[in-house]
Amino acid sequence: MSKTIKPEEMSKINYLPPEKEWMDNKVDIQKGMFCHGAKEASLAAVDFPNPRQWSVTDEDWKLPSNWQEIVIKGMAERLEKYRSFKVFMDVCVRCGACADKCHFYLGTGDPKNMPVLRAELLRSIYRKEFTKVGKILGKLAGGRELTMDVLKEWWYYFFQCSECRRCSVFCPYGIDTAEVTIIARELLNLLGLNIEWLAGPVSNCFRKGNHLGLEPHTITGTIESLVDDIEEMTGVRVNPSFNRKGAEILFITPSGDIFADPGIYTCMGYMILFHELGLDYTWSTYASEGGNFGFFTSNEMAKRLNTKIYAEAKRLGVKWILGGECGHMWRVLNQYMDTWNGPADFLQVPKSPITGTVFENAASTKMVHISEFTADLIKHNKLKLDPSRNDDLIVSYHDSCNTARGMGLFEEPRYVLNNVVNHFHEMPEHTIREKTFCCGSGSGLNASENMDLRLRGGFPRGQAVKFVRDHNNVNMLSCVCAIDRAALSTVCDYWAPGVAVCGVTELVANALVMKDEKKRNKNLRGELLPGCVEEDEEDEDNDEEKEE
Amino acid sequence: MKVFVPLVAVAAIFLLALILGGIPHLQFLIGVVIPYAAIIIFIAGFVARIMDWFKSPVPFCIPTTCGQQKTLPWIKNNELENPSKGSSVIMRMALEVLLFRSLFRNTFSEIRDGRLVHSSRKWLWLGAIVFHATFFTVLLRHMRLFVEPVPRCLHVVELLDSFMQIGTPILYMSGVILLLATVYLFARRIHIPQVKYISLPADYFPLFLIFAIALSGIFMRYFTKVDIVGVKQFIMGLVTLSPRIQPGIGTIFYAHLLLVCTLLAYFPFSKLMHAGGVFFSPTRNMANNSRIVRHINPWNYKVKVHTYEEYEDEFREKMRKAGLPLDKE
Structure with a gap:
């Protein structure tokens, strides 16, 4: 796919977000942007949960019926275990300083690749499930229900973050999206939603x-x-x-x-x-x-x-x-x-x-x-x-x-x-x-x-x-x-x-000039060193004769 | 909707205060009950949030390193951006909290003539630091209403804040600048498409609230010329736990007060807690010394591993053929 798009085309990126609010924009899983789902055998080999045959493009991801409960419990556990997770869920002011710091955002223009919004994908569920204001006010307080669409959105975008921490350098509170992605991937992993390129x-x-x-x-x-x-x-x-x-x-x-x-x-x-x-x-x-x-x-x-x-x-x-x-x-x-x-x-x-x-x-x-x-x-x-x-x-x-x-x-x-x-x-x-x-x-x-x-x-x-x-x-x-x-x-x-x-x-x-090296004329890639010529058979013969 | 709802909410609070403040029987509610309640919610809520963060474990040493690590003695390390010890962490945090170091680093990326270019962009840093500094100054100036006698240092603050010597009563610059900074923060929120896209009602609400507080304060001081002696007596009554309603301090004062109370009560449950949270960010408040001193994870637990014995058992023949040494022949 990418081979057919020329760099000049790919570098025409529209950074203007869509009219529709992000919560109302259902995830659109696009070919070329995601990795294959983890295979049954790869998950089973290391006792990862829910090993099964599944495909990302299938409507049904074959999850356990209580998957929401598993995710929410997983979040609760990690909120107890990681101060980073708790603080990063709480303190973001959405100043937007991180927005244009992400290479995936700069390369796609997809607003959900802005670090702040990537974290909001998770934060919106945190608000709804773990904060009083979110429970009462719901969407008005930036909360939303954990649905299958949300889960797929998590999967799509948390495997579009390379945990590079560049956003964290610019965040006034040091919010580290790598940390958010690490936790999000752990949650996805609880449901067997890994990628084969990792699980293998x-x-x-x-x-x-x-x-x-x-x-x-x-x-x-x-x-x-x-x-x-x-x-x-x-x-x-x-x-x-x-x-x-x-x-x-x-x-x-x-x-x-x-x-x-x-x-x-x-x-x-x-x-x-x-x-x-x-x-x-x-x-x-x-x-x-x-x-x-x-x-x-x-x-x-x-x-x-x-x-x-x-x-x-x-x-x-x-x-x-x-x-x-x-x-x-x-x-x-x-x-x-x-x-x-x-x-x-x-x-x-x-x-x-x-x-x-x-x-x-x-x-x-x-x-x-x-x-x-x-x-x-x-x-x-x-x-x-x-x-x-x-x-x-x-x-x-x-x-x-x-x-x-x-x-x-x-x-x-x-x-x-x-x-x-x-x-x-x-x-x-x-x-x-x-x-x-x-x-x-x-x-x-x-x-x-x-x-x-x-x-x-x-x-x-x-x-x-x-x-x-x-x-x-x-x-x-x-x-x-x-x-x-x-x-x-x-x-x-x-x-x-x-x-x-x-x-x-x-x-x-x-x-490096080695003690016992021969006269080197090639680098490690077998390419001629500057100023050197290919030694042909004749030269070698001559050399040998001289030595004799 | 995201802008409208919080705007209406703040307007409603303002109008409610004007109405309640005008009814003598209800002045006790708005002037005494609500302020006490608000301050209790603020303190209890703030402390609870801080304790919640404080008690949660920090399993790993994960500072974001923004400068050269401490390594070979002849390589100069950057203690401020990559602290190797506690005292340097304090310096790094001081720069972060007082001067917004990370925001100062801000860049702007755009595609120009088909090329992606990055340039330094300090507007957000400037807006933020002016906003917070003037907010703090205004807060400090208000302390004169809470203590008797007024300490000398507050006079100095007032003197500096009014050094331009404009008008009567003399103009405090901080209030006006705070108002402008709030407008700037709001304007960028609706003007920059990306920031508008990510903004929630919870981002607009405190801005409107602070704008209304600053505006009502300015209005009171320069236009309706509130009875400042009465206000001080009223506040000292609250401070000394012998509250008394002062007649004639005006409904606009009650509006100002109710808005402040709203801000106080809202604070612990909102993003405004970044004021406390910034101190707890493990990417900033830890030293990058985890190769020198072992960082302890309080919930570290044993995991299932694949031992060398298991490995050799599986590959013994292949290892033997490859001439690799074996533990069990």
């Missing part, structure tokens, strides 16, 4: 250790093939280990890095960097997922998946954990992991074996971000870098929503980038750092059937990329997020063709 990976991750459902031998096999690629490009054979007890460091990264282009180049980058440092680290096939799609279904499911990281660190007896490039993974690690599954008192406060730096900022979680780790290495002059190897790249940097607004990782990746590339340009100021725009596919919305939604959601980011492409000739967008690497490739192809996407560590590895 979640059930995979629970049993096999990663979203993609890679089994242990597939993980080692895939990584071995990357090791071959590394040898081909650099002449150095790196030697990763798996499930190795007694390693100093457990390395965890999203499974997308192992499997999907262009994430694999970042993955190669990790291994090149660790090899060059002689780092005593191990991969795990059991805890082979840094990301956590459980986080986008329910708090409990997120905790169930996250458990594996500390459990595996304990089993292997490592000293600390190093984490790869991923967005929501780092929000979870920063703000949730220790609370759910800590204290990690069997680990030590992370200390870089190379520089001796003690990462006091991870004193309790014992887990360090790869950008923090790399920045420290560069600062201490531990890496021999030749940024000119990246000279054909004019690079910009996309702050992942979660590392930006759920952590505050801004300078580390920029410091690294400034040391490994010579050409760097920031995107416009209102589209970076804490004001960064989502790729449009976060929070488990990176399916293919909702491509319209993803491209529309990627519109603000795409426009900012286009700006630096046109003004600064940027041709590479770097990021520290696995979903970004996959999603932004699509977004850039559509909105800013000519711009590719990479991880920061890929650029590090390109620039």
Whole structure:
């Protein structure tokens, strides 16, 4: 569908809301804007409620007869458990500051994608069911009945929010729509109203250790093939280990890095960097997922998946954990992991074996971000870098929503980038750092059937990329997020063709001069480095003769 | 409808007060019973709401980080936008509550020549801060009616508020500006299509109410020239719990009073509670230190997990073939 709409067409967006009041506008579920409903098997695999065959486009969603009661009880329970939920239901003044901050609103013009209205979808039921004024005055007080139409509207719009928290930056009370969406999705999950793009990976991750459902031998096999690629490009054979007890460091990264282009180049980058440092680290096939799609279904499911990281660190007896490039993974690690599954008192406060730096900022979680780790290495002059190897790249940097607004990782990746590339340009100021725009596919919305939604959601980011492409000739967008690497490739192809996407560590590895490397003429993607020519058979023969 | 109903409601309250205030027998109701009731509802309601929020747990440490985290010692962290400790949180909250930091960040996004562009937009911030500051000043000035003798600091407030020295009685700027700010907040609500679309009667009602309060106050002071000595005696009667109706303070005063009482009684049940709620927002009032200090969830519970043993049991053969170490051979 999206392929048929040209970017010029899609960017003609009408921000004028309709005449009819929003409560009277029944939800219109449009093709291309939603993900397939969760399959019976995926829900059953992790004991999610109401597993059944159903389809979003069916009139009947096959819900239990007392579904309203389940939802209201679920709301009551969460109002007791989360101060955030209670306060955010109560204090909104509808000032509208958040309205044009949402990438989905900017990309669709659908007023129910304004964060304030997205929350009102839920708030209207809260008023009706939980406040005296709402019970008495009903619609006059902004309350309404929980009907099937309302439920479908929830489902449609809470799976059009990527929990990016951009609105929360601008809200005078810090109302965080991510928090509202998290709760709303939990409520929907009580009725089995999940999406397959989440439920599938979640059930995979629970049993096999990663979203993609890679089994242990597939993980080692895939990584071995990357090791071959590394040898081909650099002449150095790196030697990763798996499930190795007694390693100093457990390395965890999203499974997308192992499997999907262009994430694999970042993955190669990790291994090149660790090899060059002689780092005593191990991969795990059991805890082979840094990301956590459980986080986008329910708090409990997120905790169930996250458990594996500390459990595996304990089993292997490592000293600390190093984490790869991923967005929501780092929000979870920063703000949730220790609370759910800590204290990690069997680990030590992370200390870089190379520089001796003690990462006091991870004193309790014992887990360090790869950008923090790399920045420290560069600062201490531990890496021999030749940024000119990246000279054909004019690079910009996309702050992942979660590392930006759920952590505050801004300078580390920029410091690294400034040391490994010579050409760097920031995107416009209102589209970076804490004001960064989502790729449009976060929070488990990176399916293919909702491509319209993803491209529309990627519109603000795409426009900012286009700006630096046109003004600064940027041709590479770097990021520290696995979903970004996959999603932004699509977004850039559509909105800013000519711009590719990479991880920061890929650029590090390109620039890294290894001790035993051969004369490198290709980057990790197998493309010629600037100023290098393809070595043909003849040259190689000549070289060999000389050596002899 | 959304505008009309609250407008009529405020007008009705105003007219009701004019009528009741004019009937001597009912002056006790409107001048004594209702004010006491309103203040009790306000205090009890406000405290109840605050306690309700206060008692609810904060399971996770979820600050919205708007600046550089505390990390390597040579990277400068932004304590105000991403506090790493309690004292910085206080500073962040102070900026939020006193200067509306987040609103100040506001941007405006539009499609211009086929391009999406974002620019800084401070009007809402300006309108909001002027509204709240003048409201507070007006409130402060009214304190002179509630205490005897009037403290020196209130004189200073009055002096500053009237430094332009216009008219008799001398013009307090805060009242007029409050009125204008209220008009602005109302105007943007009906003028900006998106804001109009999201507005509820509950958004218009307090605006009309505050407008009517300010207008009746101004009318009383500058035009009908209310008997201010009588008003003070009346209010001091209320304050000292020996209420006495003062004859001749005028029906417009009762209208003003009833509107204020309405606002007080309405406050705890409305969005106006943002005044208290802002202090309880976990995205603003927490330090981003959850990697340094473990945040405790009071209702954390055990969950069903998939253990390594279960994993190895399922994949043992495949793991063996792949050369992976096994716990059980």
